[in-house]
Amino acid sequence: MDELLELDCVVVGGGVVGLAIARRLAIAGRDVVLLESEPLTGSISSSRNSEVIHAGLYYPSGSRKAELCVKGKQDLYAYCRERHVPHRQCGKLVVASSPQEVAYLEKLLVQASANGVDDCRLIDASELRSMEPQIEGYAALLSPSTGIIDSHGLMEAYITDIEAHGGTIVVNSAVLDGELCAEGALLSVGGSDPFRAKAGLVINAAGLCAWSVSMGMHGLDPATIPQRHLAKGSYFSLSGRSPASRLIYPVPEQGGLGVHLTLDFAGQARFGPDVEWTVQPDYDVDLARAEKFYAAIRRYWPLLKDNMLQPAYAGIRPKTVGPDGGGGGDFVIQGPEETGHSGYVALYGIESPGLTASLAIADDVYLRLRRS
Template identity: 55%
Template sequence: MVETVDVVVVGAGVIGLAVARELASAGREVLVLESENAVGTQTSSRNSEVIHAGIYYPTGSRKAIACVAGRELLYRYCVERAVPHRRLGKVIVATDRDQIARLDAVAAHAAANGVTDLEKLDEAALHELEPHIAGVAGLLSPSTGIVDGHALMRALRADAEGAGAGVALGSRVVAGSVRTGSPMTLEVAGVGDLRCRGLVNCGGLGAWDVAGSLDGFPPGRLPARWLAKGNYYTLSAGSVPFRRLVYPVPVDGGLGVHLTLDMGGAARFGPDVEWTDELDYRVDPDRADRFYTAIRRYWPELPDDALTPAYAGIRPKLSGPGEPSADFFVQGPAEHGVPGLINMFGIESPGLTSCLALARDVRTTLGTDTLG
């Protein structure tokens, strides 16, 4: 006999686990299927672990709305569940006076997004906060922070399982059927067939493969996918003299090479953008050469030969080279016409910050229609 569950969540990264927690806490019967043998092995564990304030995203976009709401939900959750985190702040640095107007534009855009706590810094105030920064002005974002992503995922999983959800590792969705009028059916490697009333595809990099494997899903509704590899470097020895995250003034096409800190205080520089067609996480040591000039604009004291490869992440993007960054795409029945199916496409940064807000959006979109 084929087992039937209320809702299947595909993917046990930070988004899938947050969705499972949200649905299970609302009384849904939830099963999470994860193709790997551990949770969060891809995008969720290969990022900067930054809690973003919501400064840069297009006003009114899902990224902006989910980031601002998710930031406060995440800070509150980390306190409640004792997830290691620090609200240490971020400094955005203008390294010459021609960039000051850009700082003003960043502050105005942030305010339009609901980020109202930015503090303008003149040169003296900037150097009082971070004496080793080379800059003429800056913005302080006190709401920016960092989080232990692995601890966050452990807490989300524990909450989901505590509310009755199941998490099945090593369980890859091979194919399925979502034809209207028939029960949703999934073929799971090593398990067999499984029926569900609702399906939330949080497959991250693999979300496109999952959606494309579903008989009855309209192929024309599968968006294009681009893979952006981000390389990170750290110091081969010593530490940085900064207490906060440091970002240059954003330029067209990206945020520049910025400095983030992990929970242990170790520095990471990156990510850059390397467009790729494969999931290759190796970091080329020679790519560090282009980092030095960018970093030295705000930290001239960076020694020669100081950078060494740390790790790389690959972001699933809905926009490619030269295109404006696309928004998150929470694709529900209104977009594709399949009742009970939600695809989470292009959940890159600020996905970690937004995870709890996006989970609430999924619960609202899924509604109660799938309850049997």
């Protein structure tokens, strides 16, 4: 570990966002090395989500989530078509299960329009029944531009682009600590082949570990690091045929979008995620949570029978706002101006719609570097 490697650009974190950033910089001509602590890229948060291409309905106007989701959705659909990444623009319905929730749908339609999502419309109970006979509600908001994607296929396409433009991906390589300096950063990297490196630019896109990476960076003002809150979301799969051909969402709950129905490319349905605030990542699915899933799902699909849900998987969403603050929070993307170091960029709270926004996030990081 005595040899000091001289590197141009290091991206820390091999999830879908880290891969997208490494791809963007490699295409721009940077000599990129991506460091992933796990044996495989994309094996944590990027493998434990709903695999939905979000339209950009919910997020406050002017937020990073709203802007990057809407732009990212357009970029992502175009990229998937160009690179033949499996995806389907199946659309979704946000269902009001009570008269009081109809008012929320009306507000959501206004919010969607303000975010630049102009293809949504409200439908009544009769049209909802016509479109999805097994789904019940007082009304629904139709979002035609919502879709599903093969997240692993997407990440493989990003990896192909990185390597085609000279980038390198190194797994089993966790950043242990570092020191920020005028010339960039000195990094200590662990794993089976530990090494030290001097990089002109370090981009922290480590997802759940972004906070620990930054806290290990000597010379970084701790005040720049936001609080971390973790929201666990469990998923259950359905035994039997899906009751709908579109994605079905309830009115959102605090900290998430509610227990919704999503589809895979074989047409099989899964439900989730719920919201369970936690301190440490834990990926076990508690069978006892199924009771709440049945109750939540039957609000829009009352024909769901007992014993039809099977535990599937769980994911952890990193947030900058906890339950006391409403559980929302925006993406935090800090360029050199915000971190105070020309060679350090940090991203925090990149949860949903991070996959949808991945190409747009990468463009945002690149533009921040161009301006610095």
